[in-house]
Amino acid sequence: MRATERFLPVKTTRRRKGVVPLATLAIAGLVAGTTGTSRAQSAEGLSPADRIAIVERWYATMDYAMLADEIAWTHAPGFFGGETLTSPAEVEEQLTPFYFEVFDDIAVDIEKVEASDASVFSFGTYNLTPKNSDEVHLAPFVHVWTVGLDGRLTGLVQYADTLLISQALTAGRVLAE
Numbered sequence: 001m002r003a004t005e006r007f008l009p010v011k012t013t014r015r016r017k018g019v020v021p022l023a024t025l026a027i028a029g030l031v032a033g034t035t036g037t038s039r040a041q042s043a044e045g046l047s048p049a050d051r052i053a054i055v056e057r058w059y060a061t062m063d064y065a066m067l068a069d070e071i072a073w074t075h076a077p078g079f080f081g082g083e084t085l086t087s088p089a090e091v092e093e094q095l096t097p098f099y100f101e102v103f104d105d106i107a108v109d110i111e112k113v114e115a116s117d118a119s120v121f122s123f124g125t126y127n128l129t130p131k132n133s134d135e136v137h138l139a140p141f142v143h144v145w146t147v148g149l150d151g152r153l154t155g156l157v158q159y160a161d162t163l164l165i166s167q168a169l170t171a172g173r174v175l176a177e
Contacts, residue, residue, distance in 0.1 A: 078162030
């Protein structure tokens with residue numbers, strides 16, 4: 001089973017303008033919203049455009065092989081307790097089952113991806129549909145990524161509206177019981 005197949009939403013009939021299910025991102029192989037950056041090489045050896053392409057490839061494929069062996073994947077406070085996962089296995093083992101336990105449909109709307117010399121920033125909205133519900137919960141987020149010299153993702157810091165995520169999680173748990 002490919003990593004992207006684990007993220008296929010259970011329900012695929014609802015489509016909202018500007019919202020792309022994770023599975024569609026994986027099939028299409030792209031994420032819209034890239035902003036222009038210089039092709040000049042950074043001190044780290046990868047240009048901002050190269051690092052943006054790597055982050056976009058992650059969103060498109062959810063390929064855990066893109067994660068560095070030692071990663072700092074930090075959740076927003078209030079989401080998974082704000083904990084930091086430190087390996088690709090932890091990320092895969094903790095996130096994937098959790099999403100399918102609570103949600104029928106998960107989509108990510110990436111609005112913009114930009115890079116500085118040290119980080120890549122993705123701005124977007126989570127679209128979460130709890131199990132047994134047609135109600136879509138929207139929660140804005142910013143992901144701050146770091147990319148290693150080898151092109152693997154070495155860090156993620158998630159900033160998100162955790163109140164809205166909590167409401168979606170609560171709805172999912174209540175409806176699933």
